[in-house]
Amino acid sequence: MSDDIHALSGAYAVDAIDDVERAHFERHLAGCPDCQAEVASLRAAASQLAVLTESAPPPSLRAKVLSEISKVRPLPPLTAPQTERGDDTLQPSAPDAEDSAAGASTTGVPIGGTDQRDAADELGERRRSRSARLGRGWRLVVAAATVAVLAIGGFTVWRQVNTDPTRVIADQVLAAPDATSTAKRFPDGSTATVWRSESLHRAVIVTSKMADAPNGKVYQLWLQDPTGHMASAGVMPPGPDQVVVLEGDASKAKGAGITVEPPGGSGQPTSDPIALFAFA
Known part of the structure; x- marks a missing residue:
């Protein structure tokens, strides 16, 4: 002691x-x-x-x-x-x-x-x-x-x-062993890639040099269930390079999409998708 x-x-x-x-x-x-x-x-x-x-x-x-x-x-x-040899008592x-x-x-x-x-x-x-x-x-x-x-x-x-909790989730999805991805390249050279991990039930979109939404509009994310129904997965923040976790359970979804919507987003898509991502 x-x-x-x-x-x-x-x-x-x-x-x-x-x-x-x-x-x-x-x-x-x-x-x-x-x-x-x-x-x-x-x-x-x-x-x-x-x-x-x-x-x-x-x-x-x-x-x-x-x-x-x-x-x-x-x-x-x-x-x-010092201790004496053979004696555990301190001297x-x-x-x-x-x-x-x-x-x-x-x-x-x-x-x-x-x-x-x-x-x-x-x-x-x-x-x-x-x-x-x-x-x-x-x-x-x-x-x-x-x-x-x-x-x-x-x-x-x-x-x-010191890190946004959603970014921690995004890192987990991107590093997951079962993560799969599907990418979309736009005519202006920008890209958007959706990563999904079934085991984590989450999906993440990563954009690069993506143009801003039209004036007075926002990009809204969607998850598509096996019946084809589109459920809102959140609104993307402005900025060309984003890493965003989609809201909702992505493990059963068959795809994801991006539409242009009014500020704050919509309950259902009001425009044709500018990008669709099919999950394998």
Whole structure:
């Protein structure tokens, strides 16, 4: 068990301690606001891992990490108390100059009686202070290790927090093993491609250099069911290059389409489709 009970906060947060340490730490935790706050923050970070999906980091990430390494000044290693061979009990290190001074009088004559006890108390206090400093160092090491464990999925956490949720869905569809695509090239050279994953029940349209809808109109997306009925799948935002998740269950659809509609869209198509995408 750690000599510094505070150092167990990181391991406790990720359930990496045994039953004895857990019981000991929980008794301490009940009366330590600092540890309560630290455990709560680490558990909040760890809870994000349960909702993650795998996502490859961008190619630039490796180069950025390698370039930053040379700018980071490493901390010196911590020095732990030495142990005697074959003995698991920590042994005190050799007394330093302050400890030696505490064991002798100013005249060089050994101190006795009450003075000796006072000197022993002072020596013990200094050793406890030194142990506390070392314990705080180890606590930082444990906290850093805990952060490293959480950081295994940290990049994905960052992506999910800082990315539009619909874009996360789009990435999943585009990367799905069963994803299929069908594309349409327009006379002006622009393209629109619809990707569908039956296992994810979703479809995504990806446009490139697509012209804006006519003035006062919008592009509306549709999913066509096996009977031929067209169900609205949302309105496309303006812009030539878009990645849009179609609304609705695409797993049973036999195709998708784009029509030109009034602002806000229509309940049913009011114009002939400018593009139809048949699903395989």
